[in-house]
Structure formats: C-alpha cells, structure tokens
Amino acid sequence: MSKKMPETPMLDQLESGPWPSFVTGLKRLATAEGKPYADIMKSLLGQLEHSYETRKGYWKGGTVGVFGYGAGVIPRFSEVAERFPESSEFHTLRIMPAPGFFYDTKTLRNLCDIWEEHGSGLIALHGQSGDIMFQGCRSDQVQAAWDKINALGFDMGGAGAGVRTSAACVGPARCEQSCFDTLRAMKTVIDDFTDDIHRPSLPYKLKFKFSGCANDCANATQRSDIAIIGTWRDDMQVNQDEVRAKVAQLGRKEFINQVVRMCPSQALSLNDDDTLDVDNKSCVRCMHCINVCTKALKPGKDRGITILVGGKRTLKIGDLMGTVLVPFMKLETDEDFEKLLDLAHRMLDFFAENALEHERTGEMIERIGLINYLEGLDLPLDVNMITRPRTNPYVRTDGWDEEVQKWNERKVGAAE
Numbered sequence: 037m038s039k040k041m042p043e044t045p046m047l048d049q050l051e052s053g054p055w056p057s058f059v060t061g062l063k064r065l066a067t068a069e070g071k072p073y074a075d076i077m078k079s080l081l082g083q084l085e086h087s088y089e090t091r092k093g094y095w096k097g098g099t100v101g102v103f104g105y106g107a108g109v110i111p112r113f114s115e116v117a118e119r120f121p122e123s124s125e126f127h128t129l130r131i132m133p134a135p136g137f138f139y140d141t142k143t144l145r146n147l148c149d150i151w152e153e154h155g156s157g158l159i160a161l162h163g164q165s166g167d168i169m170f171q172g173c174r175s176d177q178v179q180a181a182w183d184k185i186n187a188l189g190f191d192m193g194g195a196g197a198g199v200r201t202s203a204a205c206v207g208p209a210r211c212e213q214s215c216f217d218t219l220r221a222m223k224t225v226i227d228d229f230t231d232d233i234h235r236p237s238l239p240y241k242l243k244f245k246f247s248g249c250a251n252d253c254a255n256a257t258q259r260s261d262i263a264i265i266g267t268w269r270d271d272m273q274v275n276q277d278e279v280r281a282k283v284a285q286l287g288r289k290e291f292i293n294q295v296v297r298m299c300p301s302q303a304l305s306l307n308d309d310d311t312l313d314v315d316n317k318s319c320v321r322c323m324h325c326i327n328v329c330t331k332a333l334k335p336g337k338d339r340g341i342t343i344l345v346g347g348k349r350t351l352k353i354g355d356l357m358g359t360v361l362v363p364f365m366k367l368e369t370d371e372d373f374e375k376l377l378d379l380a381h382r383m384l385d386f387f388a389e390n391a392l393e394h395e396r397t398g399e400m401i402e403r404i405g406l407i408n409y410l411e412g413l414d415l416p417l418d419v420n421m422i423t424r425p426r427t428n429p430y431v432r433t434d435g436w437d438e439e440v441q442k443w444n445e446r447k448v449g450a451a452e
Contacts, residue, residue, distance in 0.1 A: 198236030214248030215266030346398025
C-alpha cells in the first residue's frame with residue numbers, strides 16, 4: 037500500500053509566490069502513479085517539513101562510494117530515520133557532464149530511466165559544481181546505478197579535497213563571440229587530471245572553469261580557483277553599416293544611452309554620421325556593446341585567453357573574485373594547449389605543497405602574497421596583476437608625472 041502524502045503547510049507557503057518552487061517538483065515526484073520512488077519523495081517531504089518546523093537539519097554524512105573511486109558520491113543519512121524511514125538514506129551521485137553540457141535526447145531518457153529504477157527520480161541539471169546531480173539513492177542501489185550510468189559513457193565527478201568537476205560554456209560550438217575553444221580546453225585539462233578528481237589528495241578543492249568571453253557564461257571568475265576567460269588583444273571589429281542600422285532601429289538618443297554611455301571606460305563615441313569610434317586602448321573587453329550590437333561589433337581577430345586565479349564563494353575570508361595571473365595567452369595550436377596544461381600542473385603542485393588544510397587557492401594567495409605565488413610558478417609580474425580592481429574605472433594615468441611635478445612645486449613654494 038502506498039504511503040500517505042504528508043501534511044506540509046509550511047512547504048505549501050513556498051508555492052504561493054510568483055516564482056516556480058522546488059516544492060512543486062518534489063510533490064510531482066511524490067504523487068507519480070506507480071513509480072517506485074513516490075514513497076521516497078513523500079518521506080522526504082515529511083522530513084523537510086519537520087526541519088522547517090524545528091529549524092534544524094537532520095542529515096549527517098558517512099561513507100558511501102563505488103568500486104575504484106574515492107570521490108563522487110555524497111552520503112546523506114537521516115537522523116530521524118525512525119519517523120521517515122523511506123528517505124533514511126538519500127545519497128547523491130555527482131556525474132561529470134560533457135564539455136558545454138551537450139546531450140542528445142536518447143541519453144537524457146536513458147539517464148532518467150536509470151534514476152527512476154535506482155533512485156528518487158530527482159535530478160539537477162546542473163549543480164553549481166557543474167555535475168549532473170542524481171539526488172536520493174539508497175546505499176544498496178548506488179553501485180547498480182553507477183554501473184549503468186558508466187555504461188553510457190559518463191564518469192564520476194569530483195568531491196572532497198581534490199580537483200573538482202569542471203565546466204565550460206558552449207564556446208565555438210554555438211557562440212560566435214567565443215575567443216577560444218572552450219570545449220577542447222576543458223577536455224585537455226580534465227582528462228589529464230582524472231586521477232586527482234577521483235582520488236582526492238589536496239589540502240582542499242581546486243576547480244577549473246572555461247568561458248569563451250568576458251560574458252563568463254560558465255561563471256568562472258566568481259566560482260573557480262582557476263578561470264580561463266576568452267579575450268582579444270587587437271582592435272574590436274566594427275561594421276559601420278550595421279552600426280547605422282542599429283542606430284536607426286533604436287534611435288540616436290537610445291543608442292547613446294544603451295551603448296555609448298554604458299561603456300565602463302567611456303571608450304565609445306558616436307559620430308555625426310552615425311558611425312562608431314572605439315578607443316581600443318581604453319576598452320576593457322566587458323562585452324556590453326557587443327552584446328547589444330551583435331551584428332555591428334565583434335571581438336578582435338587576435339584572440340586568446342586571460343587566466344585568473346583565486347575566485348571562490350564565502351569560506352574563511354569572504355567572497356573573492358579571480359585575480360589576473362596571465363593577461364593574454366594564445367590558445368590555438370597543440371603547443372598552446374600543452375603550455376596551458378603545464379601551467380595548470382604547476383598551479384596544482386604549488387597548491388598541494390603550500391596551502392593549509394581547508395584553504396582555497398585565493399585564500400592561500402591572500403596569506404602568502406601574490407609575489408610569492410608568481411615566483412613559485414615562475415611567472416613574470418605584470419601591471420594587470422592587482423589584488424583588487426580599482427574602485428573608479430575612469431581613472432587614467434595620462435599626465436600623472438606632470439601633476440606630480442606641479443604638486444612638488446606647490447609644496448616647495450608653500451615651504452618657502
């Protein structure tokens with residue numbers, strides 16, 4: 037006999053707002069006719085309601101894994117199993133996705149069928165880690181589920197103090213703004229670090245992410261220790277006929293408001309004949325004007341990557357954005373990719389030898405100093421390698437020497 041749907045008045049309130057609620061999805065799984073996971077989800081809803089009532093979480097960790105792997109399964113055991121026995125074990129399998137998150141519908145159906153048979157039916161595409169998150173599995177079903185997922189060609193993702201699952205934006209496969217092959221870059225790096233993903237042996241986690249341009253669709257700058265971002269170092273490509281068409285579409289005033297005045301470094305100016313001038317030396321490659329005028333503006337032709345290091349969410353010292361490590365590097369030939377891989381290995385080795393336990397790369401650099409980090413990697417110091425961005429993006433250094441001279445002359449005059 038099927039388990040009765042629990043009363044969930046507090047969870048019901050989460051469905052009353054204007055936005056979709058995860059509670060609706062859980063209820064849909066819990067009320068699925070004839071599905072083996074329905075009772076699991078009813079029990080889960082009951083425990084979640086209990087947690088809301090008592091303001092306490094009841095999940096604890098443990099040890100659950102699959103043969104040959106030291107990471108990838110996140111164990112969750114319930115401390116109130118006697119009240120909610122069907123969800124007493126609710127483990128998560130982290131499965132590594134393909135670069136760019138490409139799937140065909142047959143693969144997705146196969147994954148859903150596997151999880152209906154062995155798990156709760158609850159899948160997250162994708163977790164913030166980048167993994168496919170198969171949530172809700174009993175200990176005796178973990179290996180069986182993994183064997184079938186692995187047979188489809190998927191590998192286990194990262195967990196614990198090791199290299200974590202990577203993520204890449206769609207890159208050149210679907211996006212004309214991509215400045216490098218994000219898919220190849222991710223596969224090159226992750227394939228070489230497979231052992232460090234499956235068998236954690238670092239002070240704490242280390243994550244790579246790859247975004248084809250500064251739009252950063254992989255969320256690399258904020259959420260990865262090593263962010264590879266596409267950029268260019270020559271002049272932006274401008275199609276003046278398309279600029280005029282865009283001005284005619286928006287209106288001159290609106291074009292100035294939406295494009296010219298939104299430039300953070302004031303590098304754009306609209307001429308009287310509705311052509312656009314770009315001060316490329318001042319351009320910071322933020323992508324805003326290109327996003328608005330996709331036909332008129334494109335990244336330059338001399339494309340490559342910027343490598344940033346140290347981004348992460350809150351841990352010991354708060355949120356950190358990535359700091360520029362390599363301002364520009366070509367990434368086109370086999371030799372270029374080998375150079376990237378060599379640098380990635382040096383960064384991992386330095387982290388393994390110098391980081392404290394439970395310390396991310398950004399926190400390690402804050403502790404030891406960026407200069408020491410650069411020396412350890414044998415990288416040159418560059419003016420772009422600043423710990424914190426300037427607060428005013430409009431400051432220019434033109435004429436600073438003359439102003440210093442004037443200031444010194446005024447001080448001498450005041451002293452006399």
